[in-house]
Amino acid sequence: MNKILEVTGLTKIYPAEKKGKKPFTAVDNISFSIDEGQIIGLLGPNGAGKSTTISMLLGNLSATSGKISYFGKEFNENRSEVLNQVTFASTYIKMPWRLTVMENLRIYAFLYGVSEKTFQSRAKKFLTFFGVWNQRDKTMNNLSAGQITRIMLAKAFIPHPKVVLLDEPTASLDPDIAHQVRAFVKEQQAEYNTSVLYTSHNMDEVADLCERVLFLKEGKIIANDTPEKLAQSLNTAHMTLRIEDGLKRVTRFCKEQSLEVEISKRDARITIDEQQIATFLILLASEGITYSQIAIDTPTLEDYFLSVSTPTS
Amino acid sequence: MKLHRIKALCLRHLYPLKRDFDLLSDMIYWPLIDTLLWGVTGQWLSSAGQNADEARILIVSILMGLIFWNVIWRSQAEVSRNLMDEIWNNNLINLFSTPLRVDEWVTSVLLLSVIKTSITLLLLVPAVFFLYTVNVFQLGWWIPVFFLSTTMTGWWLGFISAGIVLRYGPKAQTVIWTLPGILLPFSAIYFPLSQLPAVIQPISRIIPTTYIFESMRTLIQGGMVRPDYLAISFGLNIVFLGFAFWFFMRSFAYSTKLGLGRFN
Numbered sequence: 001m002n003k004i005l006e007v008t009g010l011t012k013i014y015p016a017e018k019k020g021k022k023p024f025t026a027v028d029n030i031s032f033s034i035d036e037g038q039i040i041g042l043l044g045p046n047g048a049g050k051s052t053t054i055s056m057l058l059g060n061l062s063a064t065s066g067k068i069s070y071f072g073k074e075f076n077e078n079r080s081e082v083l084n085q086v087t088f089a090s091t092y093i094k095m096p097w098r099l100t101v102m103e104n105l106r107i108y109a110f111l112y113g114v115s116e117k118t119f120q121s122r123a124k125k126f127l128t129f130f131g132v133w134n135q136r137d138k139t140m141n142n143l144s145a146g147q148i149t150r151i152m153l154a155k156a157f158i159p160h161p162k163v164v165l166l167d168e169p170t171a172s173l174d175p176d177i178a179h180q181v182r183a184f185v186k187e188q189q190a191e192y193n194t195s196v197l198y199t200s201h202n203m204d205e206v207a208d209l210c211e212r213v214l215f216l217k218e219g220k221i222i223a224n225d226t227p228e229k230l231a232q233s234l235n236t237a238h239m240t241l242r243i244e245d246g247l248k249r250v251t252r253f254c255k256e257q258s259l260e261v262e263i264s265k266r267d268a269r270i271t272i273d274e275q276q277i278a279t280f281l282i283l284l285a286s287e288g289i290t291y292s293q294i295a296i297d298t299p300t301l302e303d304y305f306l307s308v309s310t311p312t313s
Numbered sequence: 314m315k316l317h318r319i320k321a322l323c324l325r326h327l328y329p330l331k332r333d334f335d336l337l338s339d340m341i342y343w344p345l346i347d348t349l350l351w352g353v354t355g356q357w358l359s360s361a362g363q364n365a366d367e368a369r370i371l372i373v374s375i376l377m378g379l380i381f382w383n384v385i386w387r388s389q390a391e392v393s394r395n396l397m398d399e400i401w402n403n404n405l406i407n408l409f410s411t412p413l414r415v416d417e418w419v420t421s422v423l424l425l426s427v428i429k430t431s432i433t434l435l436l437l438v439p440a441v442f443f444l445y446t447v448n449v450f451q452l453g454w455w456i457p458v459f460f461l462s463t464t465m466t467g468w469w470l471g472f473i474s475a476g477i478v479l480r481y482g483p484k485a486q487t488v489i490w491t492l493p494g495i496l497l498p499f500s501a502i503y504f505p506l507s508q509l510p511a512v513i514q515p516i517s518r519i520i521p522t523t524y525i526f527e528s529m530r531t532l533i534q535g536g537m538v539r540p541d542y543l544a545i546s547f548g549l550n551i552v553f554l555g556f557a558f559w560f561f562m563r564s565f566a567y568s569t570k571l572g573l574g575r576f577n
Contacts, residue, residue: 014571051574058410061572083412093577094403098329107328110321111411139332 005034010066026052028219037193041206044216045309089156090167097141112159126154145172203302234299246289322421378502388467391426393474465550472557476564521549
């Protein structure tokens, strides 16, 4: 696999705002790489350094130290050449509101050297796919947040880039449209071998799309693995039992075993190490507690996110 | 530098002219209102006890001053206002996440300043002729010289105000309107340099436009343009433009150190 993006020891320290205050380290010596055609998730709680990292990868924030190279080329020395093949879309960044959809898209297509003819055909294809082709002559201020997000995505993909950085692209979208966006990203990856760095707060989405996840916390990468392995690293599962007889005894028994339990009507939801489930059920039976239904939820990426997102200080 | 990127940026600021009354009023409405106001005021002043020739010189000087002041104003506005427009539209990160280079941005705003100033002049020149029979072309071949010098002044004012905004953030945006205003009393636009209080005259002598407006009045009065005045004007403009461009680039580098995201 070709390495499309390689980041080594990337650090961003913001200078102290006032005398007596300490400089703030937003990104602390992170290293990672993305191969051609990979979709990588960049996760982390608010303030973890995701946006700072993306800003440095786009060159609109200078790094304090470290190295970024795209396609084997030093980014700082080849910024314009590199960015010709790297695009970006974010829910939080807008386009000029007095311009129509097509005017905006044309300007961005031209910035990437796309010809008028190619622009026309790709704009029609993408806007039709996203269901906003009939909005093409409207100015941006007449569009809904969801429509703007889809147009930003079209902007990012019209140049057929090698790398796309997507910052929460589905944040303002209805579930059906968000599903459409995920399908679109997968299709682009399959068709053009596009590499994608994807940030999102929707863990199911990340688990569905990304083959690997970088987890940032307080500026550091604390995990770099597949969504499945990150989830499995927790070992804890949620087991729900519909108790026929002995609900009070279940609560007492779980307390004795130092297990977390939530009671809802006749259901007991127990947080337990996956490997202890069998032993636990045997012990439960020996206590004379009977149940009619059992459901076991294995840990998800969201569980992992919640477990590691708590601030350390 | 890539032409397709400069073209894209020019389109970015020309498309809104089709539907944005704010921009059209800056380019057309206010210059025409100024022309009407100053023309009538000049006529009234010139009718108060002067002979016809002197009265004519007064009104022509005022209107020529107004026209070339608009060149300064529009040139600086295209540099600084185009930057502010990206900030107001939350578009600065979008733009500088593309292959666009700062020198391409600079080239496009300079080109836009010439295009939009020309549009304003295409309206003002006939307006002063039809309203007050003042013919700008009486300045002859000096027109492009005066145009170039005043445009350069507008550019360095624009780069300084854009640099201040990049350095201190949008809270400093008022410099876009106030900085050119400082030049108004010191540049001897509507009156001779000798009319300024003696203590202010040394300040006026380091402003390049003072020499242009003095030269323009000399021509209107039938005199000859002093070559040393033009040399000083262009010399000062080159020095100020060099400094302003250096300051703008430093401010841009400073703002990428803090991140362009702070303008969102």
